[in-house]
Amino acid sequence: MGVGIQVDKLNAWFGKTQALQEINMTVAANHATAVIGPSGCGKSTFVRCLNRMHETIPEARATGRVRIGDMDVYNGSSATHIRRRIGMVFQKPNPFPTMSIYDNVAAGLKLNGFRDRKRLDEIVERSLTYAALFTEVKDTMHKKSGASLSGGQQQRLCIARALAVEPQVLLMDEPCSALDPISTGKIEELIFQLKERFTIVIVTHNMQQASRVAEFTGFFLLGKLIEFDKTEKIFTNPSDKRTEDYITGRFG
Amino acid sequence: MRSRFHQELDELRARLLRMGGLAEQAVDRACQAYIDRDLKRCHMVLEGETQINLVEREIDEMSFDLLAMQQPMAVDLRFILAVSKINADLERVGDQAVNIAERVMDMVELPKVDLPVDIPRMATAVSAMVRRALESFIEGKAELAQAVLEMDNVVDRMKNDAFITLVKAMNERPDITRQALDALLIARNLERVADHATNIAEDVIFWVRGADVRHNAPQQEEPPQTSVSQAATEPH
Numbered sequence: 224m225g226v227g228i229q230v231d232k233l234n235a236w237f238g239k240t241q242a243l244q245e246i247n248m249t250v251a252a253n254h255a256t257a258v259i260g261p262s263g264c265g266k267s268t269f270v271r272c273l274n275r276m277h278e279t280i281p282e283a284r285a286t287g288r289v290r291i292g293d294m295d296v297y298n299g300s301s302a303t304h305i306r307r308r309i310g311m312v313f314q315k316p317n318p319f320p321t322m323s324i325y326d327n328v329a330a331g332l333k334l335n336g337f338r339d340r341k342r343l344d345e346i347v348e349r350s351l352t353y354a355a356l357f358t359e360v361k362d363t364m365h366k367k368s369g370a371s372l373s374g375g376q377q378q379r380l381c382i383a384r385a386l387a388v389e390p391q392v393l394l395m396d397e398p399c400s401a402l403d404p405i406s407t408g409k410i411e412e413l414i415f416q417l418k419e420r421f422t423i424v425i426v427t428h429n430m431q432q433a434s435r436v437a438e439f440t441g442f443f444l445l446g447k448l449i450e451f452d453k454t455e456k457i458f459t460n461p462s463d464k465r466t467e468d469y470i471t472g473r474f475g
Numbered sequence: 476m477r478s479r480f481h482q483e484l485d486e487l488r489a490r491l492l493r494m495g496g497l498a499e500q501a502v503d504r505a506c507q508a509y510i511d512r513d514l515k516r517c518h519m520v521l522e523g524e525t526q527i528n529l530v531e532r533e534i535d536e537m538s539f540d541l542l543a544m545q546q547p548m549a550v551d552l553r554f555i556l557a558v559s560k561i562n563a564d565l566e567r568v569g570d571q572a573v574n575i576a577e578r579v580m581d582m583v584e585l586p587k588v589d590l591p592v593d594i595p596r597m598a599t600a601v602s603a604m605v606r607r608a609l610e611s612f613i614e615g616k617a618e619l620a621q622a623v624l625e626m627d628n629v630v631d632r633m634k635n636d637a638f639i640t641l642v643k644a645m646n647e648r649p650d651i652t653r654q655a656l657d658a659l660l661i662a663r664n665l666e667r668v669a670d671h672a673t674n675i676a677e678d679v680i681f682w683v684r685g686a687d688v689r690h691n692a693p694q695q696e697e698p699p700q701t702s703v704s705q706a707a708t709e710p711h
Contacts, residue, residue: 431546458548460685470548472477 225422226292310385318369375406
């Protein structure tokens, strides 16, 4: 099951440049939460702070408190442990090109020393099923490379890979921006189903996508969380003029 | 910036204003035709309906296209939905004007009698409602629209009074039944026009505040603003 995320006074910097300012947000468990905003507003930085990916960039740092369920992300937990509980899918599908489809999904588990072949088979099948890819690749997953799949399939493979380590939260940073409408539709349908098992945070430039898949939406601007509310409220009658101006295309 | 989209919203607004002008003119002409027993004006109302129907379709098509092609959100989405509904109400206002004109044409055929009803007063109140509802749309001001809602009760009372006095007159003087019946139907048509003006005002409030005030629905949340100074129809 997914867990909730509690963010308090989160600040992030790239060197001397502050990218996030005093972000407070409560992400509900087993729901999809969309993060929207113009380029450079800090939305990707925000999600990368949730699993401590932000600190992998030289001179980048973050302060504040992030709790994922009962785990304090910035106090007492190792980055590796955190990333195991928080899966991430990126804008561009990035399967390991030299590995088979099966090995792509099993990679995370094998990296953690998991060797039980029967159990591994079960997890790979379950992960591919969760990612709505199993029926398409079940006959070829041991032979074909992950890179041989179409873009949409590769992205679902990356989702299956993220799910294989049984995370509680799935972060998706513009997961459909490189995909065609059919593949996008499949990913969106998948998000809808995955919510039952995971908590999802999705960064997207596509506001229609946010309105279709997310129950809650946060609007970021210049490193600040301007408005956070139910998605239907944000897209039909936002409280803040800046949110309205952005989603109606009056700036950005 | 979505400047082309916002120019199209301005165009949609201009077309709805034209529609509003035509509907308002039709009601005014029909009421003046009643006062003057003027068949020429009646025919003008009947002929004007074609134009109203044409503009209604144009606005519908444009709204539909904008919804499909631009996927509007927030104030723009509310604006297009409001325009679409106001458009339908204005078309019905035009229909009511035609009904009034037809009643007047019937009355002109009959001997003129003094009826115990002040249709011109009711017409003035109803025209003011339509005008103010359209003004609230032009200005994007919910306060103006709210005032229209409050005027509806006055017109309702006028119609009820007209019913009582005209039915009484018919009972007392059966020879004027047809004229009284025509007047009664005109009073009802005017009351319907007032209802459409009320609907228009409610749609303006929905557009501006995002609040549904139909059927005395309680507002779920505080309105974020009372006007749309930078909203869909303003120059950007």
